[in-house]
Amino acid sequence: MTSWGRVARGTQVTTRPRFRDLLPATLEANGALSGTSVLPLGLARSYGDSCLNSEGRLVDMTGLDRVIAFDAGTGILRAEAGVSLSALLSLVVPRGYFLPTTPGTRFVTLGGAVANDVHGKNHHLAGSFGCSVRRLRLLRSDGSRLSLSPEESPALFAATIGGLGLTGMIEWLELSLRPIGSAYLDTENLAFGGLEEFFALSAESAETWEHCVSWVDCAAGERSLGRGIFMRGRHRDDGALRAHRDKGGLSVPLELPSFLLNRYSLGAFNALYHALGKRKQGLARTHYESFFYPLDAIRQWNRLYGRRGLYQYQCLVPPETAADAVAALLRRVAASGEGSFLAVLKTFGDKRSPGLLSFPREGTTLALDFVNRGAATLKLLGTLDEIVCQAGGRVYPAKDGRMPAAVFRQGYPDWQRFAEQVDPGFSSDFWRRVAA
Amino acid sequence: MSRAETGARVIVLGALSAIAEATARLHAAEGARFILAGRDETRLGQVAADLEARGAASCLCRSLDLAAAADSYAAFDEMVEALGGVDYVYLFYGLLGDQDAAERDLAAARDIVRVNFSSAAEWCLAAARRLQAQGSGVLLVASSVAGDRGRQSKPLYGAAKSGLTVLVQGLAHRLAPSGARAVAVKIGFVDTPMTAGSAKGGPLWVTPEQIAPKLRRFADGKRPVVYAPWFWRWIMLVIRLVPAPIFHRTKL
Ligand SMILES: Cc1cc2nc3c(=O)[nH]c(=O)nc-3n(C[C@H](O)[C@H](O)[C@H](O)COP(=O)(O)OP(=O)(O)OC[C@H]3O[C@@H](n4cnc5c(N)ncnc54)[C@H](O)[C@@H]3O)c2cc1C
Ligand SMILES: NC(=O)c1ccc[n+]([C@@H]2O[C@H](COP(=O)([O-])OP(=O)(O)OC[C@H]3O[C@@H](n4cnc5c(N)ncnc54)[C@H](OP(=O)(O)O)[C@@H]3O)[C@@H](O)[C@H]2O)c1
Numbered sequence: 001m002t003s004w005g006r007v008a009r010g011t012q013v014t015t016r017p018r019f020r021d022l023l024p025a026t027l028e029a030n031g032a033l034s035g036t037s038v039l040p041l042g043l044a045r046s047y048g049d050s051c052l053n054s055e056g057r058l059v060d061m062t063g064l065d066r067v068i069a070f071d072a073g074t075g076i077l078r079a080e081a082g083v084s085l086s087a088l089l090s091l092v093v094p095r096g097y098f099l100p101t102t103p104g105t106r107f108v109t110l111g112g113a114v115a116n117d118v119h120g121k122n123h124h125l126a127g128s129f130g131c132s133v134r135r136l137r138l139l140r141s142d143g144s145r146l147s148l149s150p151e152e153s154p155a156l157f158a159a160t161i162g163g164l165g166l167t168g169m170i171e172w173l174e175l176s177l178r179p180i181g182s183a184y185l186d187t188e189n190l191a192f193g194g195l196e197e198f199f200a201l202s203a204e205s206a207e208t209w210e211h212c213v214s215w216v217d218c219a220a221g222e223r224s225l226g227r228g229i230f231m232r233g234r235h236r237d238d239g240a241l242r243a244h245r246d247k248g249g250l251s252v253p254l255e256l257p258s259f260l261l262n263r264y265s266l267g268a269f270n271a272l273y274h275a276l277g278k279r280k281q282g283l284a285r286t287h288y289e290s291f292f293y294p295l296d297a298i299r300q301w302n303r304l305y306g307r308r309g310l311y312q313y314q315c316l317v318p319p320e321t322a323a324d325a326v327a328a329l330l331r332r333v334a335a336s337g338e339g340s341f342l343a344v345l346k347t348f349g350d351k352r353s354p355g356l357l358s359f360p361r362e363g364t365t366l367a368l369d370f371v372n373r374g375a376a377t378l379k380l381l382g383t384l385d386e387i388v389c390q391a392g393g394r395v396y397p398a399k400d401g402r403m404p405a406a407v408f409r410q411g412y413p414d415w416q417r418f419a420e421q422v423d424p425g426f427s428s429d430f431w432r433r434v435a436a
Numbered sequence: 437m438s439r440a441e442t443g444a445r446v447i448v449l450g451a452l453s454a455i456a457e458a459t460a461r462l463h464a465a466e467g468a469r470f471i472l473a474g475r476d477e478t479r480l481g482q483v484a485a486d487l488e489a490r491g492a493a494s495c496l497c498r499s500l501d502l503a504a505a506a507d508s509y510a511a512f513d514e515m516v517e518a519l520g521g522v523d524y525v526y527l528f529y530g531l532l533g534d535q536d537a538a539e540r541d542l543a544a545a546r547d548i549v550r551v552n553f554s555s556a557a558e559w560c561l562a563a564a565r566r567l568q569a570q571g572s573g574v575l576l577v578a579s580s581v582a583g584d585r586g587r588q589s590k591p592l593y594g595a596a597k598s599g600l601t602v603l604v605q606g607l608a609h610r611l612a613p614s615g616a617r618a619v620a621v622k623i624g625f626v627d628t629p630m631t632a633g634s635a636k637g638g639p640l641w642v643t644p645e646q647i648a649p650k651l652r653r654f655a656d657g658k659r660p661v662v663y664a665p666w667f668w669r670w671i672m673l674v675i676r677l678v679p680a681p682i683f684h685r686t687k688l
Contacts, residue, residue: 015632018454018629063454066482066485067485067486068485
């Protein structure tokens with residue numbers, strides 16, 4: 001059993017109930033009532049240890065993958081928590097709906113999307129995933145089954161959105177979908193030469209472009225610091241409602257030897273990516289599959305990072321400090337010669353996330369991945385933490401497998417209020433690390 | 437019957453099986469109309485709601501113990517009437533059972549035979565009767581590679597599935613002149629609740645979602661007895677060829 005980053009590994013007892021009525025017995029059988037901790041698991045697309053529970057048990061929720069009700073008139077959908085975004089899209093796109101927001105992979109479950117209160121390229125308009133959750137059913141280890149909504153049960157609802165699976169098992173949830181007139185988007189790629197241009201493009205696009213994200217060259221030296229490609233898109237209205245297909249695609253069959261990823265290959269890749277992006281600038285008509293999920297086209301791409309796996313580092317810094325902090329982070333990464341293929345930069349809007357531990361808030365987020373080179377990598381990430389903390393920012397638990405407790409507590413000042421809502425029968429490796 | 441045909445009438449005996457549900461979803465996407473038969477009413481309702489959201493034109497549920505029907509002919513005819521005819525009949529319910537328990541307790545032994553063979557045989561006869569009379573439609577039965585060679589770990593289950601395969605093979609022969617068909621699928625290792633006790637992983641294991649499209653295809657195919665996935669044909673060939681003195685030294 002391992003998460004997407006493949007750093008932490010271990011065998012782990014998992015059970016996979018296929019019907020909702022089995023959940024209470026599943027909790028009992030796994031000891032959630034008798035001292036062993038339990039953690040619900042989705043599709044394990046979290047990178048670090050927030051979806052692992054090496055001292056307890058995991059309950060694989062993907063067997064609960066049924067739609068309960070879908071109203072094609074209002075776009076309100078109620079479905080079990082194990083339904084994947086991919087399955088959901090195949091169902092609702094032909095009927096003219098899309099997810100309210102989506103992360104960069106469609107192979108995550110609804111439960112996982114709620115538990116990390118995930119964000120997408122449209123955060124500046126739609127807010128986080130939790131903003132579109134109307135209601136959910138939570139099973140606690142004391143046997144209670146609660147129907148939570150922001151109005152009726154604000155405290156537990158706010159703890160469960162972004163609650164990292166620690167407040168109980170989400171059985172099902174109800175979501176408002178976004179109506180679309182096409183499965184295609186008008187997209188535009190623009191090269192930018194530095195952070196100032198990036199912030200200007202973000203501000204200029206915020207109102208008229210629903211989806212915005214940027215790739216940034218994190219190997220670039222001082223002269224081209226913060227250069228990148230700004231990608232924006234908005235749904236078309238041409239009536240072409242063709243959903244993606246999950247079959248086929250490429251898969252990485254083997255782990256790549258990690259020495260292939262070094263300062264030179266990374267620098268070369270980034271320079272090439274920038275040059276190609278610059279050449280491909282301009283408008284296009286793009287299917288949602290390639291716009292939102294380019295990485296899903298290569299299954300198990302995480303194996304490219306070799307036997308020891310990878311660390312993701314995603315942080316968020318508030319608007320006041322964003323420009324300086326992002327520059328400082330990029331400088332630090334470029335100087336280290338470590339650093340990533342796909343560094344992603346995006347500004348978040350001011351729509352409040354509903355969760356106590358929700359990662360998104362107004363500001364700028366930067367996501368990087370690093371080959372795991374042991375102590376050296378951890379040291380580098382530690383220095384990034386310092387920059388983020390000084391800027392009043394935070395690090396994303398979904399992508400994290402090592403942030404020190406102090407960094408977590410500073411980034412999430414509501415964590416103690418959250419802790420009061422944690423179900424005593426639930427825990428995770430992440431939670432033991434940051435809260436114990 | 438073409439695959440694209442919408443509104444096909446589908447009866448699923450054992451609709452709560454993981455493989456059954458994955459297969460039914462493929463029919464749902466084609467707009468099928470269903471009868472879903474299984475034991476638990478609430479779960480049947482959940483499966484039905486999901487299939488309807490996935491495109492099924494309608495789902496009727498029949499909650500019953502399929503291994504204890506007093507009159508399978510009458511029960512089956514009722515299902516066909518309720519659907520207004522039938523195009524696909526799937527038989528998925530089954531019981532792996534516990535061989536050691538069966539040896540201690542004959543009631544448990546009888547259960548394995550009754551669930552996997554005797555009751556299933558009655559439903560197969562009931563289905564064949566209707567399909568033959570109408571001269572169209574297909575009966576697809578979930579059998580198992582376990583029926584290809586008796587093994588010490590599951591001799592009863594293997595025998596029951598072996599009997600089932602031969603029964604369906606015989607019915608296929610019998611139906612052939614009418615235009616209706618019967619198919620026995622010898623399924624290999626699938627990760628479902630039935631196999632929850634086994635160590636899984638490795639190249640032989642597949643998911644219900646992987647096996648379902650094959651079953652869907654076999655339902656429209658020509659062959660009366662097939663392996664799924666295909667490689668089991670060759671694995672079982674080898675297993676059948678191993679001489680008894682050597683085979684008896686294994687723990688299979
Ligand atoms: C390529 C890639 C791109 C990504 N892009 C983004 C992005 O753009 N934005 C973003 O926000 N994230 C992104 N992520 C992270 C990913 O969206 C989150 O980690 C997501 O939560 C994973 O969902 P999952 O179903 O795999 O859940 P898991 O990783 O299995 O679990 C995540 C958490 O959800 C909990 N959980 C799962 N099911 C339930 C349930 N039924 N009830 C209660 N708790 C439950 C678990 O306990 C765990 O705490 C990306 C990940 C990858 C691999
Ligand atoms: N999984 C494999 O590796 C494998 C391999 C070869 C063949 N098969 C065959 O494939 C078929 C489907 O099995 P599966 O793997 O999908 O397992 P499964 O999910 O455990 O399904 C078995 C189903 O049979 C039902 N059932 C058992 N006795 C019944 C009865 N008396 N009345 C009504 N329903 C009854 C069970 O219902 P309850 O929940 O009510 O018990 C359950 O839904 C079975 O015939 C099995 O023998 C499976």
